[in-house]
Amino acid sequence: MTAVIMIYALLGVGLVASLLKSRARTAKAFKVAGKALLKSAPSLLTVLGIVGLTLGILTPETITRLVGAEAGFTATIIASVIGAITLIPSLVAFPLAGSLLRSGATVMTISAFVTTLVMVGVVTAPMEVKELGKRFALLRNALSLIAALVIAGIMGVLL
Amino acid sequence: MSTVKKFAAPIVLLFVFAGLAIWLPDAAARSASVTWGYFKEMALIMPPVFILMGLLEVWVPKDKIQKWLGSGSGLKGAGIALALGTLPTGPLYVAFPMTATLIRKGASFFNMTIFLGAWAALKIPQLMVETKFLGISFTLVRFSLTLMALLLIGFVMEKVLRRYPDKAWIESGEKQAVLERLAQNTK
Numbered sequence: 001m002t003a004v005i006m007i008y009a010l011l012g013v014g015l016v017a018s019l020l021k022s023r024a025r026t027a028k029a030f031k032v033a034g035k036a037l038l039k040s041a042p043s044l045l046t047v048l049g050i051v052g053l054t055l056g057i058l059t060p061e062t063i064t065r066l067v068g069a070e071a072g073f074t075a076t077i078i079a080s081v082i083g084a085i086t087l088i089p090s091l092v093a094f095p096l097a098g099s100l101l102r103s104g105a106t107v108m109t110i111s112a113f114v115t116t117l118v119m120v121g122v123v124t125a126p127m128e129v130k131e132l133g134k135r136f137a138l139l140r141n142a143l144s145l146i147a148a149l150v151i152a153g154i155m156g157v158l159l
Numbered sequence: 160m161s162t163v164k165k166f167a168a169p170i171v172l173l174f175v176f177a178g179l180a181i182w183l184p185d186a187a188a189r190s191a192s193v194t195w196g197y198f199k200e201m202a203l204i205m206p207p208v209f210i211l212m213g214l215l216e217v218w219v220p221k222d223k224i225q226k227w228l229g230s231g232s233g234l235k236g237a238g239i240a241l242a243l244g245t246l247p248t249g250p251l252y253v254a255f256p257m258t259a260t261l262i263r264k265g266a267s268f269f270n271m272t273i274f275l276g277a278w279a280a281l282k283i284p285q286l287m288v289e290t291k292f293l294g295i296s297f298t299l300v301r302f303s304l305t306l307m308a309l310l311l312i313g314f315v316m317e318k319v320l321r322r323y324p325d326k327a328w329i330e331s332g333e334k335q336a337v338l339e340r341l342a343q344n345t346k
Contacts, residue, residue, distance in 0.1 A: 002284065003249035004203055011207040014214045025217050033213030037205065040256060042165045044205065047252060048197050049172035053179070056190025087251075090285040098292035110293070111301060118280040119305070124252055126168060131255040132262070133325035139316055140272060147308035155300055 043130035050123040054086045060096045067100055067109060076109045076152065083116030084145055087123050108156025115148035200250075208253050212260045225265035230317070232270065237310075240270040244277025247284045254278045268320045272313035280305045 018026040067079050088096075093114070101110045120141050121128065128137040163170075180187040228236050244254075258271050266274075281302060290298045 002247050006246075006248055007204060007207050007211070007253075011211055014211055018214050018218060021218075026214075029213035029217040030210060031213070032216050033206075033209040036212065036256060037209045040205075040209075042169060044201060044252070045166075046168040046172065048194055048201060049169060049176070051197055052190040052194025053172070053175065055193045056179075056186045056188075057183075059189065090282075090288050094285075094288045094292040101293065107297070111297070114289070114293070115280070115301065115305065118285075119276065121251060121279070124255075127252050128255050131259040135323065135325045136268075136316070136320065139319060140275065140312070143312040143315060144276070144308075147305075147312060151301065151304045151308060154304060155297075158300060159297060 040127070040130060043127040046126045047124050050126070051087050054123055055088065058082060058086055060092065063096065064100060064103075067105060067113070068103060072106070075105060076112045076156075079105075079109045079113035080116045080145075080149060080152065083113040083148075084120040084141075085122045086117065087121060088117060093117055106156060107159045108152050111155040112149065112152035115151050116145065119144040119148050201252075204249055204253055208249075209256065212256055215260055215264075219264065221264050224261060228261060228266035228270045230267040230269070232267070236267065236270045237273055237313075240266075240274040241277050241281075241306075244274045245281050245283050247282065248278075251275075251279050267317060269313040269317040272316050273309050276305070276309035276312065280309075 015026070018029065063082055066082065067075050097110050097114055100113070101107070122141070125137055125141065128140075176187060176190065179190065226232065227239055232239070248254075254275055258266075258275055261274075262268070262271055286298055286302065289301075
């Protein structure tokens with residue numbers, strides 16, 4: 001909600017300033033925006049559908065079953081795969097991670113889950129590719145996955 | 160034909176939903192309600208974001224972005240990217256079109272990797288939730304390690320993408336040049 005308010009506040013200030021300076025340029029900004037939005041619509045819809053599907057199938061209960069069933073290394077791998085694929089809102093993800101930790105999952109598993117969750121986005125990849133190119137998206141996600149696993153390893157040792 | 164091709168992925172997803180509705184009606188219902196929830200959020204957030212990007216495209220000159228976030232912006236540029244990323248401004252998919260606009264305006268890949276990474280992993284409201292459920296030491300250690308990782312990833316991406324630029328960027332770069340000439344004329 002804060003995000004929505006913030007974005008609309010920014011938009012309001014920007015629009016007023018822009019309109020005061022030049023109506024023609026403001027109209028052009030709308031044209032640029034409309035074109036970009038139309039161009040992004042298919043990938044937006046795709047991301048939407050995939051996010052819905054993954055969250056509908058991988059419920060917190062299912063994730064708990066998958067991660068909680070195995071202790072140790074297998075659990076860490078499963079956790080990072082789930083984290084890399086899904087896009088779970090932080091208000092759902094962190095309570096889930098907390099309850100997994102309390103019910104016996106290792107710190108390494110939990111940090112693998114959290115770090116891949118926030119850094120690697122397979123479900124948002126169609127949009128990332130559309131906006132930023134295949135090379136950028138692939139490189140960023142692959143490097144982030146490696147980094148997330150290393151971070152999980154270090155955290156497992158440290159904490 | 161091209162419209163069908165453009166919407167191929169959403170159409171395939173529609174069939175997946177239909178299949179799911181037959182085999183796993185519970186999961187299908189949950190998926191549909193999650194999708195609907197996200198759709199409402201996107202419908203609320205995406206139009207203003209795109210208009211803001213349009214305003215940025217029209218008003219902020221390229222050399223300013225280059226100076227603030229370009230390859231020569233150094234520590235200050237990285238700091239700006241980090242600060243912009245950690246602001247409470249919504250989900251990651253909002254950041255992709257913003258990043259695209261900024262790169263077209265001359266921001267470096269290094270700074271944009273930090274921006275995206277901070278947006279995804281180091282957001283202030285998210286860190287507060289994390290501290291509450293996973294503890295302060297977990298959050299602090301993950302924060303510092305992630306920040307270090309982002310600097311490394313950004314460095315690699317800058318090197319690789321400078322040497323092998325994406326074809327899409329060259330094309331949009333030209334489009335940008337055309338747009339700018341148009342903007343000059345309307346002045």
